[in-house]
Amino acid sequence: MKHISITTDFGSGVGSMRGVIWSIAPDAMVADIFSQIPPQDINFAAWYLDHEVWYFPPGSIHIVVVDPGVGTARRPIAAQIGEHFFVGPDNGVFSKLYQKAEKNNWPIRIFHTNKPEYWWQLESNIFHGRDIFSPIAAHLAAGVPIEELGEEIHDEIRIPVPEAAFNETGADGEVILVYPYLGNITTNIHRTDLPDDFDSGKAKLQIGETTINGIRETFGEAQAGELIALYGTAGYIIVAVVNGSAYELLKPEIGDKVHLIY
Amino acid sequence: MKHISITTDFGSGVGSMRGVIWSIAPDAMVADIFSQIPPQDINFAAWYLDHEVWYFPPGSIHIVVVDPGVGTARRPIAAQIGEHFFVGPDNGVFSKLYQKAEKNNWPIRIFHTNKPEYWWQLESNIFHGRDIFSPIAAHLAAGVPIEELGEEIHDEIRIPVPEAAFNETGADGEVILVYPYLGNITTNIHRTDLPDDFDSGKAKLQIGETTINGIRETFGEAQAGELIALYGTAGYIIVAVVNGSAYELLKPEIGDKVHLIY
Amino acid sequence: MKHISITTDFGSGVGSMRGVIWSIAPDAMVADIFSQIPPQDINFAAWYLDHEVWYFPPGSIHIVVVDPGVGTARRPIAAQIGEHFFVGPDNGVFSKLYQKAEKNNWPIRIFHTNKPEYWWQLESNIFHGRDIFSPIAAHLAAGVPIEELGEEIHDEIRIPVPEAAFNETGADGEVILVYPYLGNITTNIHRTDLPDDFDSGKAKLQIGETTINGIRETFGEAQAGELIALYGTAGYIIVAVVNGSAYELLKPEIGDKVHLIY
The missing domain is CATH 3.40.50.10790 (S-adenosyl-l-methionine hydroxide adenosyltransferase, N-terminal)
Incomplete structure (x- = not known):
């Protein structure tokens, strides 16, 4: 099989x-x-x-x-x-x-x-x-x-797969995937790379001119229409609008910078 | 298997x-x-x-x-x-x-x-x-x-699944599904609930301001472009335009009332 | 199985x-x-x-x-x-x-x-x-x-499936498939029907008012944005724009005539 x-x-x-x-x-x-x-x-x-x-x-x-x-x-x-x-x-x-x-x-x-x-x-x-x-x-x-x-x-072709950079006070990442249909935006900042004392409630995510407070576990923690950051299906931090589309709101492009403040 | x-x-x-x-x-x-x-x-x-x-x-x-x-x-x-x-x-x-x-x-x-x-x-x-x-x-x-x-x-969640009401002269139902791609509209009036002496040819279906004469068995009984009612794939009465879209024509919403006159 | x-x-x-x-x-x-x-x-x-x-x-x-x-x-x-x-x-x-x-x-x-x-x-x-x-x-x-x-x-229904006509100096065919999503256009001129001395490099394909020089084997032989003719996935000559859409460019309809000049 x-x-x-x-x-x-x-x-x-x-x-x-x-x-x-x-x-x-x-x-x-x-x-x-x-x-x-x-x-x-x-x-x-x-x-x-x-x-x-x-x-x-x-x-x-x-x-x-x-x-x-x-x-x-x-x-x-x-x-x-x-x-x-x-x-x-x-x-x-x-x-x-x-x-x-x-x-x-x-x-x-x-x-x-x-x-x-x-x-x-x-x-x-x-x-x-x-x-x-x-x-x-x-x-x-x-x-x-x-x-x-x-x-x-042994000379296979590779493209850059940008990894987020983590320091004392935050992480520099970027947009790696956008989903126009579902409306979500995926960054390359993965939860397993965050510091041990990372506080999801106090963190802030900056994307473009927008700052989002806190990283949620679920959509249900926020109100319909609210722009939130949360841990996505693969463990990466994603940006979404509850029952809506962060893609329509922010119109991001692959490679746009995001910054996570601990 | x-x-x-x-x-x-x-x-x-x-x-x-x-x-x-x-x-x-x-x-x-x-x-x-x-x-x-x-x-x-x-x-x-x-x-x-x-x-x-x-x-x-x-x-x-x-x-x-x-x-x-x-x-x-x-x-x-x-x-x-x-x-x-x-x-x-x-x-x-x-x-x-x-x-x-x-x-x-x-x-x-x-x-x-x-x-x-x-x-x-x-x-x-x-x-x-x-x-x-x-x-x-x-x-x-x-x-x-x-x-x-x-x-x-034993306390599972249930939502209302509105059933059509049948009386001597007709049935009160509603729109339960719309298919923008195919253009069809499904009601909750099922053929097995119709009276024994129901006459498909004489019945009328009212949806919004529109009245449709007769309930057909097939699209082929009507002309291209004609708005018809017929028995859909699951036995419910549906509304369709032959080779076209009843959805585009009527722009119905889920829950819109329909009335069947025997 | x-x-x-x-x-x-x-x-x-x-x-x-x-x-x-x-x-x-x-x-x-x-x-x-x-x-x-x-x-x-x-x-x-x-x-x-x-x-x-x-x-x-x-x-x-x-x-x-x-x-x-x-x-x-x-x-x-x-x-x-x-x-x-x-x-x-x-x-x-x-x-x-x-x-x-x-x-x-x-x-x-x-x-x-x-x-x-x-x-x-x-x-x-x-x-x-x-x-x-x-x-x-x-x-x-x-x-x-x-x-x-x-x-x-033995009286099955058949529709015309127009075959291309081949003569000494060229072939008369037509558009048989268009793919809006991928942007390609398929003709009914098949490579196995071409003359033995057919020269892909010298041939010209006329579609509408447009003439395309040469029939390619691959997209990689041309530049991004270039309108080309090439042998498609099933062996028929197709029309495409490299990394783009011939469909958007030419807006062909099924049955449009094409002419191949050897």
């Missing part, structure tokens, strides 16, 4: 990828993680994956198709990161995962999946999600060892 | 919920029922569930995350209703299902799932869909008896 | 269809191909299916619900086309698949699925996707032979 996840910027799921997977690994259980990564936004995808993939069982295989360089010289890769497997373009989209693995001393092995015998027959050069990544993931699910699928590389 | 459904107001499916489920019950078959419940609209969800869940096999487990009170004192619950299981917040979202079970003399048992050993490790307090409801559903799928997952309660 | 795909114009997946399928075939693996076929657009669906279904394993069962005539006299059908099975309305939506099968001498058998014992109990007459097509597909998955499900017909 193998589990495969799919994360793309296609806007909706793509049936042919499941078709290819099931043609090679008929009993693979397949789930979309998210199909609405902002188009070609490698940075968004890098952070988003870190919010989702670790909830899957060890041995899961995660396909990522956020791939502005499809069909160019950028390499298709398969990576083992900790106990999980990843298949996608070597364009930096796995950078946050590499970083987490290194912090935790998890193993990382990366392979350039350059053996066409493990690809689908190519009918085009612009849909590696279907023609390379899906069959590679399915061969992994069917039991082919990752080292069989290509040659190991 | 266990089947799990997921209904949320998240806008799209959420991969981490499937990850948690498969970490506990690797062979569970998981389907999204609908991810676009209007945000925090418990009333919509209550009716919508009744349109969908009974089509699943007996023993299915249905997760519902329409949860404006997440992280507050509202209880997480697991319920057996008839031959189906439900996991979600105790905020009234299952009210229509309770009502149907009582009408049909189906068993109802409700448990406050307050044992953290059956939860995921909590990284935040705002995503019980992933951290409490998904693992509870997965433990059910993996064979844990529902009574093991918490303590039975 | 049977695989079932679902293609609809509903805007999102529909849980009750999976419920019905699993009630009859509990271990069927079900995937959405696409839920956002433009409403009631049989022509779009006919072409789209041909881009997707053949990637699934032989024996797969494909449900299609693009069904403006639901509830009228149009017949529900199940078809074997090559090694795949299809269930849906007899409204021409399978026309491109029939055409491909005939070109390739694949078998075609079509059955009018008129035996209510293989349907779900009908609660309405407007959702055959749930009440007829899903149970028929599930019975196929559960092992019922297709010829048991209805009576064979």
